[in-house]
């Protein structure tokens with residue numbers, strides 16, 4: 029594998045106002061001496077003020093950082109804009125996190141998945157190819173895939189070597205397509221590329237469309253939360269700081285061509301200890317009470333409604349992270365209670381100002 033020094037380089041992070049993107053940018057600003065360029069279209073898939081809040085948190089971190097921070101508002105599926113960003117900043121390392129996320133939303137709203145995850149990702153690959161062929165600074169592309177690509181795969185834990193050819197949502201199909209497109213570009217044009225399959229990421233300033241956040245919003249309004257598949261569901265919940273630590277390690281060591289194989293790699297980034305959804309909800313409730321988000325005498329059970337499985341969902345996600353451990357010596361390890369207590373504390377600060 030090839031070491032990549034980030035020092036003094038231009039690093040482009042797309043989806044920088046997003047949940048994982050903002051946490052990654054803050055980590056890079058704290059730990060590296062580089063110029064971080066964030067690109068995000070600040071779309072209204074969920075509350076835009078949360079994206080602006082994350083940009084404020086980034087600006088606070090940047091103010092005391094040895095690195096530079098530049099934000100560009102724009103879409104990766106706007107080919108001219110993306111080209112202009114590559115021309116202006118000539119990034120050496122690109123981390124593509126911009127995507128239309130969400131499994132369930134893709135069932136009724138397919139368009140943005142094709143616009144961003146397919147067309148936008150293709151434009152990213154094209155810009156990397158052009159930069160490489162023109163001898164510009166390009167060194168390495170890292171991009172987000174998802175555990176949802178494992179779809180109907182029943183072999184657990186999910187291993188990157190497993191054939192995952194049966195996605196059960198358009199979202200998953202777009203992410204799987206990204207992996208195939210990136211592989212082809214790596215093989216054809218010699219691009220160094222790594223794809224990272226994230227597993228249910230949670231934490232402070234997270235995504236309101238995800239279960240733990242949506243549950244919290246409903247519970248404080250005294251509403252009932254819907255628990256699908258009657259709660260018979262296990263998720264490999266991964267704390268956001270563990271994910272960004274993994275991403276930052278991956279950014280600093282790239283795959284190389286080897287015996288006819290392209291400089292292409294794929295890893296799972298998950299906690300590799302799936303938790304029962306009911307246990308997750310119990311700990312979430314306890315931590316919300318501890319943080320003062322819910323009253324001390326709050327009765328969680330009285331606010332739960334058990335329902336059948338939803339389309340697009342899978343009963344278990346479970347990451348085998350041995351490839352990441354082998355190549356980067358890293359394994360996510362934050363326990364659920366610690367992570368959820370950080371989420372609850374942030375929620376209290378942000379919504380109870």
Ligand SMILES: NC(=O)c1ccc[n+]([C@@H]2O[C@H](COP(=O)([O-])OP(=O)(O)OC[C@H]3O[C@@H](n4cnc5c(N)ncnc54)[C@H](O)[C@@H]3O)[C@@H](O)[C@H]2O)c1
Pocket residue numbers: 042043044045046047048049067068069070071079102103104105124125126127128129130143144148172173174175225226227228229230235
């Ligand atoms: N959070 C998870 O549990 C999880 C799990 C698996 C994979 N992922 C992947 O990780 C990446 C980051 O996810 P996240 O949870 O931070 O989601 P997020 O929605 O919070 O972040 C994505 C960001 O990309 C931006 N964006 C969307 N379309 C864009 C476009 N066309 N051009 C520019 N910016 C655009 C959005 O405004 C948003 O700020 C995504 O690729 C997602 O698919 C996330």
